[in-house]
Amino acid sequence: xxxxxxxxxxxxxxxxxxxxxxxxxxxxxxxxxxxxxxxxxxxxxxxxxxxxxxxxxxxxxxxxxxxxxxxxxxxxxxxxxxxxxxxxxxxxx
Amino acid sequence: xxxxxxxxxxxxxxxxxxxxxxxxxxxxxxxxxxxxxxxxxxxxxxxxxxxxxxxxxxxxxxxxxxxxxxxxxxxxxxxxxxxxxxxxxxxxxxxxxxxxxxxxxxxxxxxxxxxxxxxxxxxxxxxxxxxxxxxxxxxxxxxxxxxxxxxxxxxxxxxxxxxxxxxxxxxxxxxxxxxxxxxxxxxxxxxxxxxxxxxxxxxxxxxxxxxxxxxxxxxxxxxxxxxxxxxxxxxxxxxxxxxxxxxxxxxxxxxxxxxxxxxxxxxxxxxxxxxxxxxxxxxxxxxxxxxxxxxxxxxxxxxxxxxxxxxxxxxxxxxxxxxxxxxxxxxxxxxxxxxxxxxxxxxxxxxxxxxxxxxxxxxxxxxxxxxxxxxxx
Numbered sequence: 001x002x003x004x005x006x007x008x009x010x011x012x013x014x015x016x017x018x019x020x021x022x023x024x025x026x027x028x029x030x031x032x033x034x035x036x037x038x039x040x041x042x043x044x045x046x047x048x049x050x051x052x053x054x055x056x057x058x059x060x061x062x063x064x065x066x067x068x069x070x071x072x073x074x075x076x077x078x079x080x081x082x083x084x085x086x087x088x089x090x091x092x093x
Numbered sequence: 094x095x096x097x098x099x100x101x102x103x104x105x106x107x108x109x110x111x112x113x114x115x116x117x118x119x120x121x122x123x124x125x126x127x128x129x130x131x132x133x134x135x136x137x138x139x140x141x142x143x144x145x146x147x148x149x150x151x152x153x154x155x156x157x158x159x160x161x162x163x164x165x166x167x168x169x170x171x172x173x174x175x176x177x178x179x180x181x182x183x184x185x186x187x188x189x190x191x192x193x194x195x196x197x198x199x200x201x202x203x204x205x206x207x208x209x210x211x212x213x214x215x216x217x218x219x220x221x222x223x224x225x226x227x228x229x230x231x232x233x234x235x236x237x238x239x240x241x242x243x244x245x246x247x248x249x250x251x252x253x254x255x256x257x258x259x260x261x262x263x264x265x266x267x268x269x270x271x272x273x274x275x276x277x278x279x280x281x282x283x284x285x286x287x288x289x290x291x292x293x294x295x296x297x298x299x300x301x302x303x304x305x306x307x308x309x310x311x312x313x314x315x316x317x318x319x320x321x322x323x324x325x326x327x328x329x330x331x332x333x334x335x336x337x338x339x340x341x342x343x344x345x346x347x348x349x350x351x352x353x354x355x356x357x358x359x360x361x362x363x364x365x366x367x368x369x370x371x372x373x374x375x376x377x378x379x380x381x382x383x384x385x386x387x388x389x390x391x392x393x394x395x396x397x398x399x400x401x402x403x404x405x406x407x408x409x410x411x412x413x414x415x416x417x418x419x420x421x422x423x424x425x426x427x428x429x430x431x432x433x434x435x436x437x438x439x440x441x442x443x444x445x446x447x448x449x450x451x452x453x454x455x456x457x458x459x460x461x462x463x464x465x466x467x468x469x470x
Binding site: 028041043044045046047048049052055066068069071072073076078 | 141192219270271272273275379380381382383384413414420421426428429
């Protein structure tokens with residue numbers, strides 16, 4: 001918990017992004033092994049406050065900017081959705 | 094020796110008065126079998142403090158059961174939170190009360206007839222104000238204990254503390270996904286037009302709420318009072334209850350309706366949209382999706398009046414949560430300037446209220462020409 005902000009080399013391949021997001025979501029929810037397509041917020045696995053934590057996490061971890069337009073439920077409602085958003089942002093930068 | 098010099102900086106607001114019982118709250122000594130009586134002035138003071146949102150407790154060296162029974166017989170038991178009755182030092186009792194209520198010792202006032210007990214407390218907890226009941230009565234009469242203004246929420250503070258304490262016990266014991274916890278609370282959100290009685294709390298919310306606040310506009314009571322009377326505005330307050338009790342007034346929305354109260358008679362095309370200039374929620378309800386429910390209430394009211402819904406968002410370094418709330422509720426970004434994002438809700442389908450919140454919306458007509466509420470002097 002303490003050392004998550006060190007400047008380790010950032011994962012950048014799509015697979016690494018998904019793995020990192022998976023890890024973060026299981027930490028956030030306290031539940032390991034959530035499937036990539038499982039609805040997180042609309043199914044109540046996470047509450048809406050979690051979305052802001054997800055934004056902060058991916059911005060910090062992948063050094064991307066999440067725009068207001070990106071704040072759509074679909075981008076935050078599953079591991080696949082969030083990883084997809086990050087990969088699109090990484091590809092655009 | 095006692096820390097009550099008058100020339101120290103202004104004393105913090107008293108949040109809790111802790112009473113000794115024998116020869117303080119009541120006349121006589123319980124253990125000596127005296128014929129106990131509570132002076133009318135004390136009874137009155139207990140009620141006054143309670144109505145002003147000042148919490149009260151007890152620190153007494155006595156037999157707990159006997160005390161409970163006497164307080165009940167006097168009809169005073171309900172006023173005291175976390176009463177400390179036993180044989181430990183009174184400083185320990187005061188510490189326990191402050192901890193249970195999550196307040197600091199300097200906001201606690203201790204009243205006891207025994208100089209020995211007052212000195213013991215003052216020695217261990219120098220920031221607690223210690224005094225006799227005569228001194229307490231004098232201090233209240235001098236206007237130094239009661240807050241200048243009493244909100245509805247202050248009046249309910251004792252009940253809210255009790256509810257929050259039961260709620261926390263439940264939350265700690267609850268093991269399951271977020272949605273099931275929220276389901277288990279059995280929440281009801283009541284949204285209604287603000288009345289003059291709500292003004293103080295509403296103004297306080299605009300000044301104290303930063304995180305769950307869409308635009309950060311602060312309103313004084315006078316401004317809110319004139320908005321309530323303005324036919325082109327709705328000021329809505331939201332109160333939340335769950336099975337543990339009330340959270341009090343936790344939300345506020347200031348909406349420009351842009352109409353003169355004739356809406357409904359006009360076709361939809363010419364009804365201007367309702368614009369949510371400010372929407373905020375107390376942090377006490379964070380993570381309960383109450384913001385979405387309040388937005389749904391406003392959008393529902395607008396729709397009932399044939400209007401669409403537009404929302405303003407002014408980013409600060411702390412309020413992104415509210416932009417997320419609008420976006421997840423279906424609002425899309427319409428335009429953007431340096432410090433203002435304008436969002437609007439598509440005509441089809443307003444936001445869905447989460448299944449675990451019962452939403453009750455009271456459509457109080459705007460500006461009832463002074464018929465509904467008393468005039469503000």
